[in-house]
Amino acid sequence: MVRRGEVALIAPAISELRSEIRQIEFPGTLDGGDICQAGAHFFIGLSERTNQDGATQLSTHLAEFGYTSSVVDIRNNDELLHLKSGLTFLGDGRMVICECLKDSESFKAFELIQASQSEGYPCNCLAINGRVLVAAGFPGFKQKLDQLGYLTMELEVSEFRKMDGGLSCLSLRF
Numbered sequence: 001m002v003r004r005g006e007v008a009l010i011a012p013a014i015s016e017l018r019s020e021i022r023q024i025e026f027p028g029t030l031d032g033g034d035i036c037q038a039g040a041h042f043f044i045g046l047s048e049r050t051n052q053d054g055a056t057q058l059s060t061h062l063a064e065f066g067y068t069s070s071v072v073d074i075r076n077n078d079e080l081l082h083l084k085s086g087l088t089f090l091g092d093g094r095m096v097i098c099e100c101l102k103d104s105e106s107f108k109a110f111e112l113i114q115a116s117q118s119e120g121y122p123c124n125c126l127a128i129n130g131r132v133l134v135a136a137g138f139p140g141f142k143q144k145l146d147q148l149g150y151l152t153m154e155l156e157v158s159e160f161r162k163m164d165g166g167l168s169c170l171s172l173r174f
Contacts, residue, residue: 041068042058044059072106086098087101088123097114124167124169134153
């Protein structure tokens with residue numbers, strides 16, 4: 001609710017880049033951290049900031065452009081603020097996933113790269129332009145990605161982590 005004013009602030013900039021813009025209407029709420037694109041499919045997390053009405057509206061908008069979507073309810077998961085706090089789609093059928101989501105039926109079609117329970121934070125990484133940007137300070141996770149052939153780049157994001165922020169929070173993808 002606190003962040004509602006952001007829509008009006010960013011709309012002019014987005015309008016310069018995109019001719020077709022859709023908006024989630026109240027009572028729907030939707031936070032970008034709860035949306036994970038995996039190819040032509042979108043996972044929409046239900047959380048404290050994204051409700052069912054917002055997820056339904058987004059699903060309708062996505063369908064207009066030929067995309068599919070499904071909902072992942074994380075409201076009873078104390079480990080995750082947002083869906084993308086616990087997963088990242090890397091492409092090629094691979095998904096980085098935290099331990100608390102590993103048994104979810106939603107991700108059974110993917111090869112899961114699981115972070116250890118002690119290293120859940122780096123699941124919020126970004127696959128961009130042939131590299132995977134990862135949070136610095138998680139050598140086991142970085143090594144796992146390196147061994148799978150990914151080119152990783154560590155970034156210092158400890159200050160963002162203090163406020164529950166992660167790499168996906170720092171990106172705007174479209």
